[in-house]
Amino acid sequence: MDPLDALTEIAFLLERDRAIRYKSKAFRTAGEVLAGLDPAVAADPVRLKNTKGIGDTTYKVIRQAQGGEVPEYLAKLRETSSVAAKSELRAKLKGDLHAHSEWSDGLTPVELMVDAARRLGHEYLAITDHSPRLTIARGLSAERLEQQLELVATLSDDKLRVLSGIEVDIHDDGELDQTDDLLGRLDVVVASVHSKLKMDARQMTRRMVAAVSNPHTDVLGHITGRLVEGSRGTRPGAEFDAKAVFAACAANGVAVEVNSRPERQDPPDDLIQLALDAGCLFSIDSDAHAPGQLGLLDYGAERAEKNGIPAERIVTTYPVEQLLAWTNR
């Protein structure tokens, strides 16, 4: 087995299982080191072992792969890693409108996210790093976003269109946390609430209605902000008049996000029904912070199918031209 493929697959599976980030990072780092290594060094066990960036575990993986076997570590992961039941809806999804890179709080460069999206057979992937106010997530200033746009513009090919985007923070008053000019130049704008989730319900309703009424907004991200499981603990979602918010989404053609992350499961089932009744569009997104997490889409598709969201109401089933016609509406 190719050692680099083994290291990459291990990182991917760890990310998909949302393991602690340093774990998958170790395999990604070892992969980078190995890729840049003189083949003579890589083939020499002693020198390989003494190479910086290769630890005991990654050394073992590389040696077993070089010996023509599937490394034990990988074999075990393949067996135990949680694989979501594939829904019929999953096969209809053509892309993902919410993903992060190391430009903000993601684990890897944009290029590795793009590679992983290609492997999943996506037609498009939007790179949506955080906006300036989210300093804890290294939100992008206008200048850094401009730089990222230059990079993103070079990454598409015949099979995969890389879309420019942002996950823009929604201020307390419903204003979006990036310049109007830049928001207007992006393919995809996901607007999300990340602060003051406990705000009074009437204020929160006004805040969200204002955000989805902004002509740049395409997707309302993880709408309640709740956490239902996982290493960050749990927290209840924000309270707001969901009927009013969904009516505003429907009126403005904004898609309600079905966030695929198992710890979010946002929106809750009852809100999905309200959004269906209001005539909303939906977007099934991974909110991936590492390449392996792009595969979380399976969970979102499963939830959407269980909740009876028809494929034609889901913008991420659109082919790319139709999708762009919608975001440019």
Ligand SMILES: [Zn+2]
């Ligand atoms: Zn977010």
Ligand SMILES: [Zn+2]
């Ligand atoms: Zn996000």
